[in-house]
Amino acid sequence: MHELNVSLEHHLLEVLNALLTILPDDLAAELSAFISSSSSSSSSTLIPYYILLKISQWSRSPAGLKALQSSSLDPQSYSMVSLLAGTRTSPEKKFPAYVAKDPETERRQAANDKKAVSTVVNGVLSVAGTGFATWWASERAGMRLEWRALFATSVALVVALAEIILYMIWDSRRSTKKTERAPRILSRNEKLVEDSDKADIVDATAASSSADPHHSALRQRLVQSASIPHDTLQE
Known part of the structure; x- marks a missing residue:
């Protein structure tokens, strides 16, 4: 301090x-x-x-x-x-500007947070709407006040339990996708490195073949024989 x-x-x-x-x-x-x-x-x-x-x-x-x-x-x-009030803390220190490590990851995280909030809000509205609808329907059925309250509360609790279970399943699947995303990126990078190595080998082979006159003459002879029709070869 x-x-x-x-x-x-x-x-x-x-x-x-x-x-x-x-x-x-x-x-x-x-x-x-x-x-x-x-x-x-x-x-x-x-x-x-x-x-x-x-x-x-x-x-x-x-x-x-x-x-x-x-x-x-x-x-x-x-x-x-x-x-x-009106003062600045540690004004003599130059703090570095915040640089996002991965903008795509942060964008995906923000989208997931919005989905989570919307899911919770929808669940709360579903519970409240179900309870109100049950209360209104029980009034039309001629039930007494205490039974109407008990029936509406029970239905709302069942819907709330179902919403909680669905949210837990959705959140577990989202966590599984997050853990599986990293190995896929690594395997894609390794594939790119492997493809680049193969391209380097092919380029080196082509360069050595073009530099060797024996290989060039052999390749030209194979091309000419391939261009001769099959009937001419039989004669």
Whole structure:
């Protein structure tokens, strides 16, 4: 926590300046080191988070409340929410931009999340609709109020149990597809590597054949014999 800094904004500086004369000596010395350096520098300065935490804890103590009230200062202005309002945490650190590892995977994950939410919403609507329909139908059947409530609740519970079972089956199948997707990608990559190796071998063989005049003459002779009609060979 001592390594965490907060930007010392102008409004925060004004609030902290009013505490230098009423704070305890040790806390005032720590605070004045950062406030005095900020007044002599025009650039944005920092203040450690733990100092603000100490000030907030002191403002809630009986001695702090008494000192703030005697100086006509609002104790609520020195809570952590008020002190950190409008400030930036660790502004001196340059955090790298977020880069998605696999946009296609994230897109598929977002689609699966939407499907899961829609499935749950549809299940809730199905349970509510079934319960209401059963209540309405039981009224037309002339059933008493307590039997209508019991019948509608029982039907709604049965539908809810069925929806839960269907959702568990759907979720298990989706998890199985996720685990099987990785080996398929690997096998496809291996096939591409194997095909590229075969292409390199064929290219090397063709190059060696074209460079060897004996192979070229033999290939030309085979082509000419293949082009001669079959009847001519019989004569």
